[in-house]
Amino acid sequence: MFSWSSPYHRRWILWGLLATTFILVNIYRLSTAVISSDLVVALQTTGTQLGTLHAAFFFVYAAMQLPAGILVDRIGPRRTATTGAITMNVGVLWFALTTDYGSALGARLLIGLGGSVIFVSMLRFCANWYRADEFGTMNGLCFAAGGTGGILATTPFAVLVESTTWRTALLSLATFGLIVSVPLFFLVRDSPEGAGLQPVDGVPEQTHLSFREVWTSLLGVLGDRWTWVAGTMLFCTGGVNLTLFGLWGIPYVVQVYDVSVTFASVFTLMGGLGIVVGPPMFGRVTDNIGHRTVFMIAGGVTYVAIHATIALLGTPPLGFIAVAFFLSGALTGTFVLTFPMIKERHGDQTSGISIGTINGSMFLGAALFPTLMGWALDAYWTGELVDGVRVYTTMGYRIAFAIAAGAGCLVVCCTVWLHLREKKSDL
Numbered sequence: 508m509f510s511w512s513s514p515y516h517r518r519w520i521l522w523g524l525l526a527t528t529f530i531l532v533n534i535y536r537l538s539t540a541v542i543s544s545d546l547v548v549a550l551q552t553t554g555t556q557l558g559t560l561h562a563a564f565f566f567v568y569a570a571m572q573l574p575a576g577i578l579v580d581r582i583g584p585r586r587t588a589t590t591g592a593i594t595m596n597v598g599v600l601w602f603a604l605t606t607d608y609g610s611a612l613g614a615r616l617l618i619g620l621g622g623s624v625i626f627v628s629m630l631r632f633c634a635n636w637y638r639a640d641e642f643g644t645m646n647g648l649c650f651a652a653g654g655t656g657g658i659l660a661t662t663p664f665a666v667l668v669e670s671t672t673w674r675t676a677l678l679s680l681a682t683f684g685l686i687v688s689v690p691l692f693f694l695v696r697d698s699p700e701g702a703g704l705q706p707v708d709g710v711p712e713q714t715h716l717s718f719r720e721v722w723t724s725l726l727g728v729l730g731d732r733w734t735w736v737a738g739t740m741l742f743c744t745g746g747v748n749l750t751l752f753g754l755w756g757i758p759y760v761v762q763v764y765d766v767s768v769t770f771a772s773v774f775t776l777m778g779g780l781g782i783v784v785g786p787p788m789f790g791r792v793t794d795n796i797g798h799r800t801v802f803m804i805a806g807g808v809t810y811v812a813i814h815a816t817i818a819l820l821g822t823p824p825l826g827f828i829a830v831a832f833f834l835s836g837a838l839t840g841t842f843v844l845t846f847p848m849i850k851e852r853h854g855d856q857t858s859g860i861s862i863g864t865i866n867g868s869m870f871l872g873a874a875l876f877p878t879l880m881g882w883a884l885d886a887y888w889t890g891e892l893v894d895g896v897r898v899y900t901t902m903g904y905r906i907a908f909a910i911a912a913g914a915g916c917l918v919v920c921c922t923v924w925l926h927l928r929e930k931k932s933d934l
């Protein structure tokens with residue numbers, strides 16, 4: 508039976524509050540794909556401006572990951588997450604009410620600023636409330652929460668927008684987010700001891716880092732070569748996936764296969780479904796068997812094959828696109844095994860800093876890939892417009908997928924390097 512005074516039970520409720528907030532982060536950051544046409548009309552943007560508006564979230568999110576890690580190690584996940592949740596939802600209220608591009612850009616930056624601290628807070632919470640051999644699974648579940656938000660940002664969000672307006676849809680979500688911030692502050696605690704409970708077996712009490720310890724940890728994490736190898740993997744795969752699922756995936760399916768936005772959103776939904784399934788599955792399996800790098804190599808090779816096939820064929824059957832998007836999401840589960848790996852290298856006490864650092868690389872990729880792929884699309888654009896929206900060519904999309912495949916090749920190199928080092932027991 509459920510007991511509030513058991514840390515083993517209570518931790519799931521508290522994790523659920525953080526996960527709900529993180530689901531909202533994902534809805535906000537990916538929803539531009541569904542409302543892209545509305546935004547083009549409401550804010551009068553070009554493809555590059557729309558890409559920049561979408562990417563603005565990711566620039567600030569990426570830049571904030573390391574500071575977010577320092578914050579959670581220094582003041583704890585509860586205060587960090589609550590402040591972030593309030594800031595983010597206020598930003599969404601602003602975005603929903605704005606009528607000009609500059610103001611929308613400012614609002615999107617505020618959303619990114621607030622949202623940026625939630626994931627790191629959630630993982631730091633897991634490091635304090637769950638054992639090391641549960642962390643891979645919890646890491647996977649946190650990504651699955653992100654994937655759930657990604658799914659809600661596709662067809663369900665498209666349906667919500669169609670039944671109201673994009674502005675009303677965002678206003679409703681922001682109000683819900685502000686309501687969730689209340690139990691986030693009053694119920695979440697940084698550790699079982701902080702909640703007045705027994706410690707969780709095998710999890711030593713975690714204190715907040717002093718300024719000196721923050722500095723030492725920073726030097727340790729940033730000076731470690733493997734931080735950057737993991738970061739490169741996440742830069743490429745996270746950057747490509749977030750661009751595909753969040754921005755260019757829907758226009759690709761709509762424009763190349765001539766289908767509606769609502770139908771096309773099913774394909775990015777497949778990507779979100781992959782993220783819900785893959786990370787917890789690979790996290791659980793590797794928590795049990797203790798090996799990670801073989802899964803990473805297999806994931807990297809499959810990832811290249813998928814994107815190279817789309818780049819070569821341009822218009823493979825739609826069934827293939829659905830499977831490809833699903834696998835792109837599911838294989839994220841192999842790449843994010845770098846999170847428990849890096850946490851183990853640097854210790855629980857500094858897990859905010861180590862996790863924030865590599866998570867930042869993922870979002871630097873997410874900030875740069877939309878513009879990179881947007882340039883490729885604009886370069887092959889023939890001038891065709893439908894209802895004021897640019898219609899890109901199949902060739903432009905093929906180049907964009909070739910960029911994704913190239914990034915995947917770099918990932919394979921990193922995974923092989925990690926594997927070789929692991930065999931030499933350096934990791």
Ligand SMILES: N[C@@H](Cc1c[nH]cn1)C(=O)NCC(=O)O
Nearest residue numbers: 626650653654745748749839866
């Ligand atoms: N859902 C992931 C991001 C991702 C990677 N590939 C597709 N999506 C996630 O939750 N990342 C952590 C974060 O801070 O959002």
